Amino acid sequence: MQANIAAAKAALAHLDVEEKDVAIKAASRDFFWYSPVLKNRLDHVTADFVVRPKDEAEVIEILKVCYEHDVPVTTRGAGTGNYGQAMPLEGGCVMHLRHMDKVREIHPGRVICEPGVLLKDVDAATREHSGQELRMFSSTWATATIGGFIAGGSGGVGSCTWGALRDLGNIIRLRVVTMEAEPRIVEFTGEELARVSHAYGTNGIITEVEMPLAPAYDWVEMFVTFHDFMDAARFSEDLANQDGILIKLATVFEAPIAHDYFQRVKPHVQPGTNLVGLMVAPHSMDGFLTFAGRRPEATIIYRNDDHNWERGPGPVFEYGWNHTTLRALKVDPSITYLQVRYGHPNSLKLVEKMRDDFSPEVLQHLEVMRESGRVIFAGLSLVKFTTEERLNEIIKLHEDAGAMIFNPHRYTLEEGGRQTVDDRQLNFKKESDPKGLLNPGKMISWDDPDWAFNEMYAHPRLQPLTKA
Amino acid sequence: MQANIAAAKAALAHLDVEEKDVAIKAASRDFFWYSPVLKNRLDHVTADFVVRPKDEAEVIEILKVCYEHDVPVTTRGAGTGNYGQAMPLEGGCVMHLRHMDKVREIHPGRVICEPGVLLKDVDAATREHSGQELRMFSSTWATATIGGFIAGGSGGVGSCTWGALRDLGNIIRLRVVTMEAEPRIVEFTGEELARVSHAYGTNGIITEVEMPLAPAYDWVEMFVTFHDFMDAARFSEDLANQDGILIKLATVFEAPIAHDYFQRVKPHVQPGTNLVGLMVAPHSMDGFLTFAGRRPEATIIYRNDDHNWERGPGPVFEYGWNHTTLRALKVDPSITYLQVRYGHPNSLKLVEKMRDDFSPEVLQHLEVMRESGRVIFAGLSLVKFTTEERLNEIIKLHEDAGAMIFNPHRYTLEEGGRQTVDDRQLNFKKESDPKGLLNPGKMISWDDPDWAFNEMYAHPRLQPLTKA
Ligand SMILES: Cc1cc2nc3c(=O)[nH]c(=O)nc-3n(C[C@H](O)[C@H](O)[C@H](O)COP(=O)(O)OP(=O)(O)OC[C@H]3O[C@@H](n4cnc5c(N)ncnc54)[C@H](O)[C@@H]3O)c2cc1C
Ligand SMILES: Cc1cc2nc3c(=O)[nH]c(=O)nc-3n(C[C@H](O)[C@H](O)[C@H](O)COP(=O)(O)OP(=O)(O)OC[C@H]3O[C@@H](n4cnc5c(N)ncnc54)[C@H](O)[C@@H]3O)c2cc1C
Numbered sequence: 001m002q003a004n005i006a007a008a009k010a011a012l013a014h015l016d017v018e019e020k021d022v023a024i025k026a027a028s029r030d031f032f033w034y035s036p037v038l039k040n041r042l043d044h045v046t047a048d049f050v051v052r053p054k055d056e057a058e059v060i061e062i063l064k065v066c067y068e069h070d071v072p073v074t075t076r077g078a079g080t081g082n083y084g085q086a087m088p089l090e091g092g093c094v095m096h097l098r099h100m101d102k103v104r105e106i107h108p109g110r111v112i113c114e115p116g117v118l119l120k121d122v123d124a125a126t127r128e129h130s131g132q133e134l135r136m137f138s139s140t141w142a143t144a145t146i147g148g149f150i151a152g153g154s155g156g157v158g159s160c161t162w163g164a165l166r167d168l169g170n171i172i173r174l175r176v177v178t179m180e181a182e183p184r185i186v187e188f189t190g191e192e193l194a195r196v197s198h199a200y201g202t203n204g205i206i207t208e209v210e211m212p213l214a215p216a217y218d219w220v221e222m223f224v225t226f227h228d229f230m231d232a233a234r235f236s237e238d239l240a241n242q243d244g245i246l247i248k249l250a251t252v253f254e255a256p257i258a259h260d261y262f263q264r265v266k267p268h269v270q271p272g273t274n275l276v277g278l279m280v281a282p283h284s285m286d287g288f289l290t291f292a293g294r295r296p297e298a299t300i301i302y303r304n305d306d307h308n309w310e311r312g313p314g315p316v317f318e319y320g321w322n323h324t325t326l327r328a329l330k331v332d333p334s335i336t337y338l339q340v341r342y343g344h345p346n347s348l349k350l351v352e353k354m355r356d357d358f359s360p361e362v363l364q365h366l367e368v369m370r371e372s373g374r375v376i377f378a379g380l381s382l383v384k385f386t387t388e389e390r391l392n393e394i395i396k397l398h399e400d401a402g403a404m405i406f407n408p409h410r411y412t413l414e415e416g417g418r419q420t421v422d423d424r425q426l427n428f429k430k431e432s433d434p435k436g437l438l439n440p441g442k443m444i445s446w447d448d449p450d451w452a453f454n455e456m457y458a459h460p461r462l463q464p465l466t467k468a
Numbered sequence: 469m470q471a472n473i474a475a476a477k478a479a480l481a482h483l484d485v486e487e488k489d490v491a492i493k494a495a496s497r498d499f500f501w502y503s504p505v506l507k508n509r510l511d512h513v514t515a516d517f518v519v520r521p522k523d524e525a526e527v528i529e530i531l532k533v534c535y536e537h538d539v540p541v542t543t544r545g546a547g548t549g550n551y552g553q554a555m556p557l558e559g560g561c562v563m564h565l566r567h568m569d570k571v572r573e574i575h576p577g578r579v580i581c582e583p584g585v586l587l588k589d590v591d592a593a594t595r596e597h598s599g600q601e602l603r604m605f606s607s608t609w610a611t612a613t614i615g616g617f618i619a620g621g622s623g624g625v626g627s628c629t630w631g632a633l634r635d636l637g638n639i640i641r642l643r644v645v646t647m648e649a650e651p652r653i654v655e656f657t658g659e660e661l662a663r664v665s666h667a668y669g670t671n672g673i674i675t676e677v678e679m680p681l682a683p684a685y686d687w688v689e690m691f692v693t694f695h696d697f698m699d700a701a702r703f704s705e706d707l708a709n710q711d712g713i714l715i716k717l718a719t720v721f722e723a724p725i726a727h728d729y730f731q732r733v734k735p736h737v738q739p740g741t742n743l744v745g746l747m748v749a750p751h752s753m754d755g756f757l758t759f760a761g762r763r764p765e766a767t768i769i770y771r772n773d774d775h776n777w778e779r780g781p782g783p784v785f786e787y788g789w790n791h792t793t794l795r796a797l798k799v800d801p802s803i804t805y806l807q808v809r810y811g812h813p814n815s816l817k818l819v820e821k822m823r824d825d826f827s828p829e830v831l832q833h834l835e836v837m838r839e840s841g842r843v844i845f846a847g848l849s850l851v852k853f854t855t856e857e858r859l860n861e862i863i864k865l866h867e868d869a870g871a872m873i874f875n876p877h878r879y880t881l882e883e884g885g886r887q888t889v890d891d892r893q894l895n896f897k898k899e900s901d902p903k904g905l906l907n908p909g910k911m912i913s914w915d916d917p918d919w920a921f922n923e924m925y926a927h928p929r930l931q932p933l934t935k936a
């Protein structure tokens with residue numbers, strides 16, 4: 001199977017096709033460079049051309065043409081993914097959905113929109129329409145698309161209340177186009193959603209999404225400081241367990257993260273300050289202040305609605321989730337990170353143990369989440385990177401202790417997840433992408449059903465190009 | 469201290485004063501007759517007169533006059549309380565707040581209103597204004613007042629998501645008038661709220677409330693059946709633990725409650741049918757149906773938005789909370805009930821044990837609640853009443869097993885609660901009601917600080933009148 005790039009390009013020439021090398025290179029990259037492991041391996045990856053459909057009919061046309069000419073298609077939302085999800089390992093076509101940015105319908109509790117609309121623009125439309133907003137968003141709210149969030153993300157700001165994106169009820173419906181001689185349009189709800197959500201666009205292109213909404217409030221964003229790290233973690237857990245206090249974010253940063261990496265926060269903290277970032281509903285502020293008043297170990301140093309900081313810190317959520325790593329990286333390029341799940345019921349004990357074992361080589365950054373109705377912590381720990389071997393060792397020691405790792409230094413679905421094959425996704429790929437042209441290299445079970453996961457997977461077409 | 473009723477009545481004659489005996493008698497009663505224990509003891513209780521203030525100024529005037537003439541004042545919302553809370557044990561004045569029914573302000577996430585507005589009318593106003601509704605309401609939504617709910621209630625429909633009324637954040641602010649020579653107006657928030665919420669009007673009259681709101685949806689109301697009771701209970705617990713599925717009610721009824729006591733449900737169930745009543749947000753229905761589809765033991769027999777029942781059952785929440793008891797009582801007058809807390813983490817095990825020990829003398833009726841972030845069950849068990857001794861024995865056996873009882877066969881704050889003095893309420897009463905004229909007899913610690921709680925408290929003024 002040899003891709004006929006020239007024929008495909010010619011057939012698509014009447015669409016919005018990008019030909020400039022610099023622009024193609026840019027549209028072939030995401031935030032893979034967060035990972036020192038992926039950085040070397042993926043740096044050279046680039047598409048042959050980029051095309052930007054303006055509607056579902058054009059998506060179908062592109063898929064049909066690329067199918068005919070055996071051209072790989074990697075779909076791109078905004079390219080803020082950080083494990084190379086949106087990078088075209090085999091070159092070919094990057095299909096960029098930025099023109100598909102319409103919000104179609106808004107109803108009480110739900111919105112229907114195209115995949116390429118930015119998360120912030122969904123929220124602007126639903127807020128304007130009826131005081132509603134998305135239940136949860138990745139901290140890349142300002143730059144990422146809703147389609148990319150669903151196909152590549154897992155949760156974020158709001159998950160402390162609503163759980164993960166994959167939880168029942170957090171996606172209502174997805175409309176998907178398949179990669180066949182005659183692309184089909186399929187509508188997925190319920191059990192079927194798992195086929196294409198968080199599938200990195202490997203088995204179908206999402207052309208319309210229906211998502212649940214929550215009320216939009218003028219969230220009060222705060223920073224709260226603690227001398228003791230575990231006090232900060234307990235405070236966040238206890239707060240999330242207050243049924244009557246509505247929050248959208250509770251993030252814990254071990255010292256000296258706030259002092260060393262948060263430039264605008266630095267003047268207001270010490271190296272030893274542990275920080276908690278919060279978003280609390282305005283009508284829950286009385287309850288929150290009562291809660292905080294019972295905990296003298298907590299000091300509120302910033303409220304977005306009432307502060308005297310010379311330079312405001314910007315949105316507090318842009319310190320949390322994967323933004324923490326971004327801020328740390330900017331100051332210290334040797335920093336990387338891990339994604340940890342500290343599950344129920346020993347969430348805090350496990351955090352404490354990992355901190356005892358690894359601080360300061362690994363600094364705790366925790367996000368409060370809900371899982372099966374319980375408050376747990378997701379860790380996006382900052383790691384002072386030395387070698388791949390040491391990184392793998394740290395991962396292993398976490399897993400041995402019972403702290404599950406979602407490895408962000410892997411670009412495949414399986415390795416970044418639970419290292420098992422998702423049959424629902426694999427089976428649907430057999431129907432929907434028989435030639436294996438959609439985002440090739442990201443689903444190991446497609447390329448190599450017998451892969452044992454004991455070393456890092458490197459796609460055959462990728463391997464020869466790396467100079468490792 | 470001798471009440472000068474005539475002088476007080478004369479001084480208040482220009483207000484809306486009720487003089488007719490039948491009307492006075494009616495306004496002196498509540499749903500105390502739910503309890504065979506309270507029925508005999510309180511049946512004769514009646515006020516000397518009823519007055520209906522139209523605003524806070526008139527409340528102040530009434531309190532001032534009654535204070536001057538040593539006349540007891542018992543405040544009444546709608547009188548749907550079911551432990552004699554609103555009954556004037558010492559006679560005197562019943563102050564009925566039905567004219568104070570204005571909704572003053574509605575904002576995103578909160579409402580400010582007078583105490584005498586019905587729960588349903590708060591919801592109508594907030595829904596009309598901006599698609600909002602109260603977070604929780606007692607199942608007497610259609611007839612009870614918001615002030616009575618705050619002063620006498622504990623939670624209800626919505627508590628499966630938001631916890632109990634007393635939890636931080638579920639009341640924002642209360643404006644209260646004291647019973648002194650010169651009544652004062654005080655505004656309570658935060659820690660101070662506990663002084664007057666659930667104080668039965670014994671230490672101040674609430675004249676304005678500020679409550680948090682949640683979005684109003686067209687809740688899908690359902691009945692789901694199960695052959696096995698524990699399947700029904702587990703289903704409800706699991707559902708409440710689905711972070712992405714928004715619910716407002718999950719009630720479990722052991723067989724044969726549905727068949728024997730729910731007349732409109734009866735044609736659709738068998739004596740052995742265990743029933744679950746639900747309210748699910750419409751945009752969570754896809755998630756819910758997926759959840760239910762995984763549980764073949766569950767059969768949806770009714771949806772309010774799609775059914776072919778010849779006679780609809782009416783609102784599903786009017787089968788839950790204390791309405792279950794009401795429906796059972798109508799069919800079998802020998803039924804009474806208990807209020808049980810099956811706490812975390814052994815909630816379901818305890819339910820199972822109590823059922824093994826007592827069914828069918830005690831039938832399980834469970835309400836899903838949240839407490840400190842966890843799903844637990846509140847039991848409003850139906851009890852086939854024989855004697856007071858047996859009832860007390862059942863209570864003791866529950867408590868011995870670790871199932872806390874809030875005794876609904878007691879009319880005092882302490883006995884109906886945790887049998888301990890609430891110092892915040894007692895201390896505030898010392899300031900706010902120095903003569904002890906507000907709803908006398910309901911706070912034991914005021915009347916008899918050394919009361920030992922080993923037998924039922926009977927107010928000194930009440931005792932001689934009962935023919936027990
Ligand atoms: C600073 C920073 C913070 C982040 N914070 C979070 C966070 O809080 N939570 C979180 O979950 N993630 C987070 N991420 C990861 C990422 O930003 C989010 O998942 C984001 O929502 C992805 O959106 P995007 O439009 O950039 O998608 P892209 O990166 O363009 O695409 C992501 C994946 O989805 C596929 N895809 C995109 N659109 C479609 C479509 N229409 N149909 C099928 N497949 C499609 C792509 O092929 C790719 O595999 C963060 C990343 C960074 C760099
Ligand atoms: C069928 C049925 C179902 C019920 N379901 C529930 C339920 O789900 N949850 C629940 O919590 N309760 C429930 N109850 C109990 C009761 O109905 C509720 O608490 C209800 O909200 C009380 O409102 P009301 O206006 O009738 O108050 P009332 O009965 O008039 O008063 C209740 C108490 O509050 C005091 N009070 C009233 N207004 C004021 C004020 N403005 N200032 C100070 N004190 C005041 C009264 O003196 C009295 O002590 C139920 C009762 C019945 C009969």
